[in-house]
Amino acid sequence: MHRIFAETRNINGEYFLIPESDQFHMGKVLRFKEGEVFEAVVDNTLYELLYVSNDTAKIISFSKIQVESKPNINLFFSILKGDKTEFVLQKCSEIGVNNFYPMITLRTIPNISGKEEAKRDRWQKIVDDASKQSKSIFIPKVHIPINITDVFSHIYRNDFSIVPYENEKSYTIKEALNTYRGGDINIIIGPEGGFEDIEIKTLIRAGVKSVSLGDKILRAETASMVALVNVKYGLEL
Numbered sequence: 001m002h003r004i005f006a007e008t009r010n011i012n013g014e015y016f017l018i019p020e021s022d023q024f025h026m027g028k029v030l031r032f033k034e035g036e037v038f039e040a041v042v043d044n045t046l047y048e049l050l051y052v053s054n055d056t057a058k059i060i061s062f063s064k065i066q067v068e069s070k071p072n073i074n075l076f077f078s079i080l081k082g083d084k085t086e087f088v089l090q091k092c093s094e095i096g097v098n099n100f101y102p103m104i105t106l107r108t109i110p111n112i113s114g115k116e117e118a119k120r121d122r123w124q125k126i127v128d129d130a131s132k133q134s135k136s137i138f139i140p141k142v143h144i145p146i147n148i149t150d151v152f153s154h155i156y157r158n159d160f161s162i163v164p165y166e167n168e169k170s171y172t173i174k175e176a177l178n179t180y181r182g183g184d185i186n187i188i189i190g191p192e193g194g195f196e197d198i199e200i201k202t203l204i205r206a207g208v209k210s211v212s213l214g215d216k217i218l219r220a221e222t223a224s225m226v227a228l229v230n231v232k233y234g235l236e237l
């Protein structure tokens with residue numbers, strides 16, 4: 001069943017006003033017909049809806065979503081070449097991330113200077129679509145790209161923070177998770193070519209744990225997914 005996300009202002013008595021951002025996709029791409037059923041997440045409520053017209057649906061039923069108390073998972077990742085950044089956003093939204101922080105590091109190749117907000121808006125749409133497709137109960141937030149030196153403004157003393165590093169040969173995510181005592185989980189991923197030594201040393205001095213992802217050198221986009229899956233599996237999230 002198709003799922004969208006909306007706000008309380010879209011509820012009008014027994015009717016539901018379909019957000020403008022979904023009207024074209026549902027009407028022209030998915031070719032919804034009158035009487036078809038879809039669902040919408042509004043805050044912590046799931047609505048079952050009957051399609052009436054391009055902009056209107058009728059509420060069939062609704063129920064509260066049981067939201068478990070889970071830590072936020074924040075992915076800090078270097079902006080990648082081509083469509084690789086979009087790939088990371090899409091797949092990690094499906095796996096489960098709360099916040100994306102695209103980063104500019106010393107070895108980041110794409111130059112998005114002056115285009116940060118436009119890029120963020122495009123990336124947010126990709127995350128929105130991935131969340132709908134995977135039937136998530138929330139949409140992750142894509143933040144304005146930051147410099148790697150600004151990472152420390154977004155991680156805190158009680159957080160659990162890791163950085164996969166190719167020169168880390170023994171300390172695994174599983175071992176690092178044994179030290180987890182609550183708080184947000186921050187995963188920091190470098191660019192093609194990896195972090196510069198000074199970046200890794202600065203992260204480690206700030207309390208970020210350097211971890212190994214195994215004996216193979218992974219692509220940056222692969223490392224994001226592998227690290228995320230390991231964390232979620234290790235903490236049963």
